[in-house]
Amino acid sequence: MMKVAKHGGNIYEVALERGIEMEEILDFSANINPLGIPDSLKEAIMDNIHIIERYPDPEYKELVKAIADYHGVDQQWIAVGNGATELIFALAASLNSKNSLILAPTFSEYERALLKAKSEVHYYYLKEDNGFQIDEGFKKMLNPEIDLLVLCNPNNPTGQFLKRQQMMEILQHCREHGIRLVVDEAFIDFVEGGEMETMIACMHEYNHLYVIRALTKFFAIPGLRLGYAVTSNENILGRIRDNREPWSINSLAALAGEIVLKDKTYIQATKNWIGEEKDNLFKALNAIEGIKAYKPEANYIFFSYGKSDNCLKEVLLSKKILIRSCGNYKNLTDRFYRVAIKDRASNEKLIQALKEVIYED
Amino acid sequence: MMKVAKHGGNIYEVALERGIEMEEILDFSANINPLGIPDSLKEAIMDNIHIIERYPDPEYKELVKAIADYHGVDQQWIAVGNGATELIFALAASLNSKNSLILAPTFSEYERALLKAKSEVHYYYLKEDNGFQIDEGFKKMLNPEIDLLVLCNPNNPTGQFLKRQQMMEILQHCREHGIRLVVDEAFIDFVEGGEMETMIACMHEYNHLYVIRALTKFFAIPGLRLGYAVTSNENILGRIRDNREPWSINSLAALAGEIVLKDKTYIQATKNWIGEEKDNLFKALNAIEGIKAYKPEANYIFFSYGKSDNCLKEVLLSKKILIRSCGNYKNLTDRFYRVAIKDRASNEKLIQALKEVIYED
Numbered sequence: 001m002m003k004v005a006k007h008g009g010n011i012y013e014v015a016l017e018r019g020i021e022m023e024e025i026l027d028f029s030a031n032i033n034p035l036g037i038p039d040s041l042k043e044a045i046m047d048n049i050h051i052i053e054r055y056p057d058p059e060y061k062e063l064v065k066a067i068a069d070y071h072g073v074d075q076q077w078i079a080v081g082n083g084a085t086e087l088i089f090a091l092a093a094s095l096n097s098k099n100s101l102i103l104a105p106t107f108s109e110y111e112r113a114l115l116k117a118k119s120e121v122h123y124y125y126l127k128e129d130n131g132f133q134i135d136e137g138f139k140k141m142l143n144p145e146i147d148l149l150v151l152c153n154p155n156n157p158t159g160q161f162l163k164r165q166q167m168m169e170i171l172q173h174c175r176e177h178g179i180r181l182v183v184d185e186a187f188i189d190f191v192e193g194g195e196m197e198t199m200i201a202c203m204h205e206y207n208h209l210y211v212i213r214a215l216t217k218f219f220a221i222p223g224l225r226l227g228y229a230v231t232s233n234e235n236i237l238g239r240i241r242d243n244r245e246p247w248s249i250n251s252l253a254a255l256a257g258e259i260v261l262k263d264k265t266y267i268q269a270t271k272n273w274i275g276e277e278k279d280n281l282f283k284a285l286n287a288i289e290g291i292k293a294y295k296p297e298a299n300y301i302f303f304s305y306g307k308s309d310n311c312l313k314e315v316l317l318s319k320k321i322l323i324r325s326c327g328n329y330k331n332l333t334d335r336f337y338r339v340a341i342k343d344r345a346s347n348e349k350l351i352q353a354l355k356e357v358i359y360e361d
Numbered sequence: 362m363m364k365v366a367k368h369g370g371n372i373y374e375v376a377l378e379r380g381i382e383m384e385e386i387l388d389f390s391a392n393i394n395p396l397g398i399p400d401s402l403k404e405a406i407m408d409n410i411h412i413i414e415r416y417p418d419p420e421y422k423e424l425v426k427a428i429a430d431y432h433g434v435d436q437q438w439i440a441v442g443n444g445a446t447e448l449i450f451a452l453a454a455s456l457n458s459k460n461s462l463i464l465a466p467t468f469s470e471y472e473r474a475l476l477k478a479k480s481e482v483h484y485y486y487l488k489e490d491n492g493f494q495i496d497e498g499f500k501k502m503l504n505p506e507i508d509l510l511v512l513c514n515p516n517n518p519t520g521q522f523l524k525r526q527q528m529m530e531i532l533q534h535c536r537e538h539g540i541r542l543v544v545d546e547a548f549i550d551f552v553e554g555g556e557m558e559t560m561i562a563c564m565h566e567y568n569h570l571y572v573i574r575a576l577t578k579f580f581a582i583p584g585l586r587l588g589y590a591v592t593s594n595e596n597i598l599g600r601i602r603d604n605r606e607p608w609s610i611n612s613l614a615a616l617a618g619e620i621v622l623k624d625k626t627y628i629q630a631t632k633n634w635i636g637e638e639k640d641n642l643f644k645a646l647n648a649i650e651g652i653k654a655y656k657p658e659a660n661y662i663f664f665s666y667g668k669s670d671n672c673l674k675e676v677l678l679s680k681k682i683l684i685r686s687c688g689n690y691k692n693l694t695d696r697f698y699r700v701a702i703k704d705r706a707s708n709e710k711l712i713q714a715l716k717e718v719i720y721e722d
Contacts, residue, residue, distance in 0.1 A: 032415075042410060045410060049407075052584035055583040058373075082609060220413075222415060222416040223413035245444075252611075
């Protein structure tokens with residue numbers, strides 16, 4: 001029986017265990033845009049709070065239209081969900097895979113969803129010695145037994161990113177061998193030029209391509225829950241719709257989808273922020289003795305510290321800073337960590353705290 | 362393959378089809394408290410909008426505590442959900458029933474959830490000639506084949522209500538014959554003295570008793586989505602938790618649960634309103650020639666009109682009033698309708714419109 005997966009640092013649990021107020025903790029464990037909820041959305045919620053007195057539109061027509069317009073794809077190709085999570089489970093249940101391949105490590109809900117859907121899950125083990133990149137051995141893993149491949153792009157927590165050309169090679173291989181391809185682009189909006197690399201543009205290439213997106217990270221609304229899937233496979237979309245629970249997306253999340261994708265000011269401000277802070281934090285981390293940080297593509301940085309398992313997370317918590325220990329990911333140990341990229345002041349506090357902890361050690 | 366069930370009147374579809382603004386439609390098809398969102402909740406959302414920038418607590422500890430305190434039961438006995446719907450599906454999936462018995466008609470998501478969980482669904486057909494009451498023949502339906510009984514109390518759409526003494530007789534029968542008992546009390550808060558009749562008080566009597574509750578109707582937050590299940594069966598609760606998707610309840614719904622159950626002013630105002638309007642609307646409906654209304658227990662009234670199928674719903678729509686045709690419920694035809702009890706002015710508009718339609722006929 002599956003257990004509830006541990007995500008981020010679970011700031012609630014940490015605050016309770018340590019007897020500190022949640023607000024006092026600087027949370028680097030969840031990868032959320034530090035610009036916070038867009039003003040446009042805040043205003044829209046304040047002005048439209050009464051929509052929660054009605055059931056949501058069971059078909060979420062306005063929301064679907066906003067997403068389709070944003071990507072320039074057919075409304076028929078979109079399924080919306082209560083966070084990307086609902087779609088991960090719905091897609092796994094609908095694809096009916098016998099043998100699936102996922103990366104190790106990767107976002108853990110894919111494994112849970114595939115196991116729940118009775119797929120045998122196979123792993124492609126990313127290797128530390130080549131920087132957790134997919135290498136030549138990858139295609140060999142796509143043997144005739146495999147009927148479904150899931151790639152998080154960028155991968156979480158390692159952060160490595162495949163450009164569209166590389167993805168197209170993989171897609172072509174999948175198409176030739178009848179392998180369904182799921183690409184999770186939950187963090188692609190944070191990648192520089194990410195909009196040119198999305199596989200949503202390649203829907204006409206393969207009708208067993210499924211792209212999963214989340215609006216929760218980029219628009220800082222993880223508490224509101226909103227995600228979607230894009231595919232040209234109407235058979236699978238039909239199965240997802242037929243099996244879904246009604247009204248799973250709350251009215252304010254649906255409203256958010258209609259508002260935030262049009263907020264060009266917020267989108268640009270976010271790009272400016274990530275453009276400035278990504279390299280700063282990456283360099284500052286790598287300058288600390290014993291830390292090896294991997295080049296970030298999205299809004300989080302994966303790093304190792306020391307040679308054996310250690311308790312950097314625990315020590316930082318005494319300074320009320322929460323980072324993600326990656327010890328519970330398959331194929332990683334407690335030597336590995338992930339931190340969100342936050343605003344300048346917070347990032348500097350993290351670096352300062354790490355220096356104190358490591359150089360005092 | 363199941364299709365998305367039709368609920369209420371789907372005001373979105375109706376507005377689109379007719380080319381009228383949704384706000385112009387007087388909606389009697391959804392059974393929502395006309396007092397609207399409690400002021401206490403509105404203020405709490407305005408003051409705490411920034412909580413959506415964080416992931417919800419995966420265990421929803423504060424929400425669970427608020428519900429447990431309200432009912433005076435153990436926190437361990439509560440599972441919270443994205444609307445009652447999530448729990449209906451989670452419970453059906455966890456109970457693993459081979460042969461279940463539900464009423465016909467009843468809330469349609471039980472049939473969908475049980476079929477999805479591969480249960481064979483049997484029906485106890487309520488009869489018009491005894492006012493859709495459960496009668497002597499009911500216990501005979503609980504034969505050794507049946508391993509799960511679902512009762513909506515009050516039943517939706519018919520509105521008949523079983524008091525605790527009657528429910529206890531059924532519970533005893535279920536206990537003796539090893540039948541799991543699910544009681545859906547989504548509308549019990551609207552029943553006069555309903556708090557004395559809830560089966561939540563009987564958890565210690567039977568560890569295969571499961572009560573489903575919704576906060577969406579009484580507190581007018583169907584767009585926010587919040588429900589819960591209560592049972593002393595920790596094995597089943599464990600299965601529900603192990604299988605659930607993380608963060609399925611949005612932060613504002615979780616906040617709502619912490620706020621509204623303590624809002625005694627709103628609860629009392631609602632009881633005053635329903636106490637006044639229920640009988641008024643019931644009598645006014647029955648006074649119209651050709652309408653037979655069934656005595657309401659909750660905030661909706663079930664009625665038949667005419668002798669053969671008719672189009673009362675369609676005609677009322679030309680007056681921008683939406684009622685629920687019950688023709689798509691199992692064991693009902695288009696002769697049957699359900700209307701919500703709304704505020705005095707709206708109820709009077711409904712009666713006026715019905716008179717115009719029926720006496721002009």
